[in-house]
Amino acid sequence: MTLCEAEKTFVLHGVEENFRIDGREREDYRPMELETDIVSHAFGSARLRLANTDVLVAVKIEVDTPFPERPFEGKLEFFVDCSANATPDFEGRGGEDVAIEISNTLSAAYHSPKVFDLRKLCILKGRKCWKIFVDILLLECGGNLFDAVSLAVKAALWNTQVPLIRQIDIDGNNVELKVSELSDCQRLDVKTAPVMVTVCKIGEHCIVDPNVAEEQCSVGSIVVSVSENKFSTVLQTGTGSLHSSTLLDCLKLGYKVAQRLDDALWSTLSKIQPTEDVGFLK
Amino acid sequence: MPIDRKRINGPEETVPYNLYTKLNTKSLLQEFDELFCDGKRADNRAPLEHRKIFLKTGVVSQAKGSAYIELGKTKVIVSVFDPREIPNRTDYSLKGEIYCEFNCTKRRLHQQDAEEKQYSAIMKQALESTVCRHEFPNFQVDIYALVLHNDGSPLSAAITAAGVALSHAGVPMYDLIVSATLGIQHNVKFLDPSNTEQRLCDVSISSDGKEDSHGIIVISMLHTHEQISQFYQVGNISLEDITESVKVLETACKDIVPLVQKHLVKHILKTIKNNEDYVILVSS
């Protein structure tokens, strides 16, 4: 989709009047739907639909060897796949750039041990640890990918059941693990997992949750990822530049919205019921 | 892993020897105290003191423009090439593109790793808003940065050097670009952190659940227009600390600018002088 100048002006005026093209105010989000436990054979999964942005996240866990330089830590890996279902541009390797950008930002956001403590994934120092694969599948792109992905990832990690280690047998260089059944598992602690908010500057104002049209009108946006009351990563995207006071305004706005979003996510997660007819049939 | 037939391969499995040194029993907090005591850093700098910058242009004869920068022991070389057709593109693009590649001379990693890719993207983001891209539609300018020695803040060094290399190459630019890095740990802000400092800022060292910020901030500024063309942060930092850090970094960038300007002016004068000598010789 490409907008002409007149359409761009229309979007711009809408933002100025605090009445955006889809009727929202500047700090409003579009409707969201969240489901968990949607991929039956994964350890945890979630699907988030933010208007017409659709993200499916599945978590798989494997036993692995820790990195030699970090013997006390497990591993966390993000993999983003841009399905061609979202747009024909993603066919083949077309979505790779977007995918790498998102997965890099996620890695940066989960980097700090205060945000996600990898030490909890260690089973046996220097020998065995859990490796968590967070696989993100983008099924439809309707703008604001970062926010949608971060929420879906947090929900999927919340939903993840890590098996308990019942017994460790060490015989020389061989380590054997006895792992509990899937019914008897431990949930991951994701209270501090980050939530990302994309703050988009259009004209003189900043908005959150831009749709595709609004994304096109902006020369730059700030992606903030907030964990509890701190920033875990901030990234500038787009081709434009900002004055430092604008940047700080963006950070403040992003911080405020992220807190709200996190609260909303928690209350939704606490209310989630395991239902039978989940998924795309609704 | 498939065998790489295009290189000489050593034995199948090798391990770095530092893994077998006598175990380091120091806690991170102790390490921190060693690194920063009495308001002085390991290299005798004050917390908000930038390392000395050494700049040189024209280091790569085959490139259109090039620059070499030293921040203390950090050494980065950047070269810029003539615009070329954007590969794998069939449609017409009104604005030219910038292609950045950031590489660290790390052993045994022949492909760019995730961090290098991320840094390449940040470099591109930083430079995009300063290069007059409409001057070369349908073309891309290649910028390659190679870190010869990483002793902290390699990304900032690369961005500052890229700005110099671009203007050395005569690529039209809206503004001078300079970049600075800041690490934060245990309520101390380290401007232009060294590698050890950067490593310590990367993790949380206070285990008692205190609300300390830790992390790294990289910022790139367009000097005349006072714009931030790139901002990147990792770690876990509170809003107050970010606000303060941005101010510190802005000042730091302002301090670097005269150096870059002076260097460029010197370079211009030198080339003009050479050209004149040339004219005199030819006409004699």
Place this chain on the structure above:
Amino acid sequence: MAGELLICVPGQRLCLCDKVYTSGQGTYERQGYIYSQLAGYVDIVEKDGVKIVEVHTSGEQTVVPAQGDIVTAQVNIITQQYCKCYIKCIGDAVLRRPYRAVLRREDIRATEKDKVEVYKSFRPGDIILARVLPITEAHTYQLSTAENELGVVIAHSEYGHPMVPVSWTQMQCSKTYVKEFRKVAKVVPENINQQRLIKRAELVTE
């Protein structure tokens, strides 16, 4: 001479942009001021009472061919419909990386276009002067030699010897005196010659 020059760096504010001063080559205008785009020296050109502020680099500027530029190109491949060439210089600026260009049969000559034969106008290896046509969607540049001053400037005969123009459609080999067809450019004489440069090099080595 260098002392009088005003040296500037990219982003340097040069002056107000008003009725007298306008932004020229190597500068841009933003919010009523003229800024420099390049690292170089300022040059003010007066034209019709307007002062055009220009900035020139001391070294080579990064340029790409634009519509209307006169370029020097080397012919690479000829077919019946067109010839492919490489642009090597734009005006006086030498390119380090040549750009691909196409010269179509109908753009070779201004008159009697339908009678033009490509092989009677250019041969691979010829150096030509040409003008860049408007840039279309296509990725390669299109050139035209449909002007008296444009066409072949340097060519070699089949035997590899330099040729000299004898008419606007023919050139003659300097050794064998064989005549070959070319679309010859009417060259405006240049005064710097190669011998002088060599002399300079000898001076340096001594």
Place this chain on the structure above:
Amino acid sequence: MAEQYRSLHPIKYYRDYLVHNVRPDGRQFDKFRPVILNVGSIDTADGSAIAKVGRTTIVCGIKAEFCRPKAETPDQGFIVPNLELPPLCSPKFKSGPPSDQAQVLTQIIADIIQHSKCVDPKDLCIFPDKLAWCLFVDFICLDYDGSLVDACIMALMGALRTVTLPSVDYDPSLDNKLVNLEERKHLPIHSTPISATFVIFDDKIILADPTVDEENLCTGIITIVLKGDDLCCIHKPGGSPLTEEELFEYIGKSKKRAPLINNLIEAALENINK
């Protein structure tokens, strides 16, 4: 105008200079370019050097790692050279896997290391059949302006001389290794090979230490590596044929270069020790 001429007719441009017995950069035919060697500048490596031959710049970094010796040669370690020609050094190169040229040059360097025996692989063995050093020798070209092998070999010799390896306590029964970083030893260097490159222009003119333009325009290229008075490697990939006398002339010329480079290496090492 000269620039245009050079771009359009490089060969003629060169010939015009060569008839006057001078090269476009002002050198005589048999003059080598100035060389600079700087050692030990990268302290993340176990040994390093930067060599400049004219504008050609090569960084050589040596990193040592533990490995297990091969079963056929239980008492030998490894030396693994690799040359990288990154896109940074010349517009000719693209990022990605090594180009053909890089592969060829890497092989030449590997051959030189092997034939000159400057490092004895036996010196790299820590415990036979169990533990040995593997020296990864990485060359990165920063500026590609011809005579790459000469610069590489010079950088290699400079870097090898700065290599220090920590002492290792190895307990073969438990396969336990303990590294003592405080105690580092220099690697014994048994010889110093010196390389010189020449090009043949128009089948007759011989130019020493060619620049990249000269390498592109020439009709033949030859690289001679000497180790003291011994010939250690000659690389002549086709091109203009040579007579025996010509070959000896080349060898004589490269011989004259050897002491110069040797002194340079010594001087560079002295600088670092100060």
Place this chain on the structure above:
Amino acid sequence: MSTNKELISKIGLRLDGRRANELRRIRCKLGVFTQPDGSAYLEQGLTKVLAAVYGPHQVRGGRSKAQHDNAIVNCQFSMAVFSTNERKRRPRGDRKSTELSMHLQQALLSVIKTELYPWSQIDVYVEVLHADGGIYPACVNASTLALIDAGIPIKEYVCACTASLANNDTPMLDISHQEEIIGGPTLTVAALPMSGKIVLMEMSQRFHLDHLKKVLEKALKGCRDVKQILDEAVRLHVRDVGSSTGWAGTG
């Protein structure tokens, strides 16, 4: 492969409790996404597939691919990395997905009236979310629904189904992943159930020629059953969409 493990028990039940000629439960929905021109979701047992159709639109990339008398149909098969029990390393680009993409294209070309859209291109993308046997049939069935949702004229439904031979004499329908592993030959058939034509047939392992007839018949029967289910879903979808828009444009 040993067939020691009973694919069908003595009382005629399969491992998952089905009878030999029973399909797994098929559930499907059209129009699950808004951005593609047509989309569909299909579950066949545990196998879950999403399909999206874009087009007809101008040919992308090299114009040389365009055909003057036909539309080109471009298919891409992709499997989510988490779709299998063992995590996959890449979602696509391996040999198996390229092969499946081609087979899908061949099946769809037989029904799409490509002659209506010269110089154009139709993209069909399928994404497997969960692979539990019979991936190819699920993809074909989902693509058919997506094509219908996109309003692209097709000659008739193209449906696919798998069949196998248990205990060397009983043909079984719609093989699950578990049954695939245990063994027995698998016959995959894509067919046009209304005209009874076979579009694509693929077989793994071998069985005696005498058995082919009954296995093939079984598979074709499966295709017809699938068609019934798809047909019902389409009618339901058309009714829903039609009634919600007040049958606008039908008058």
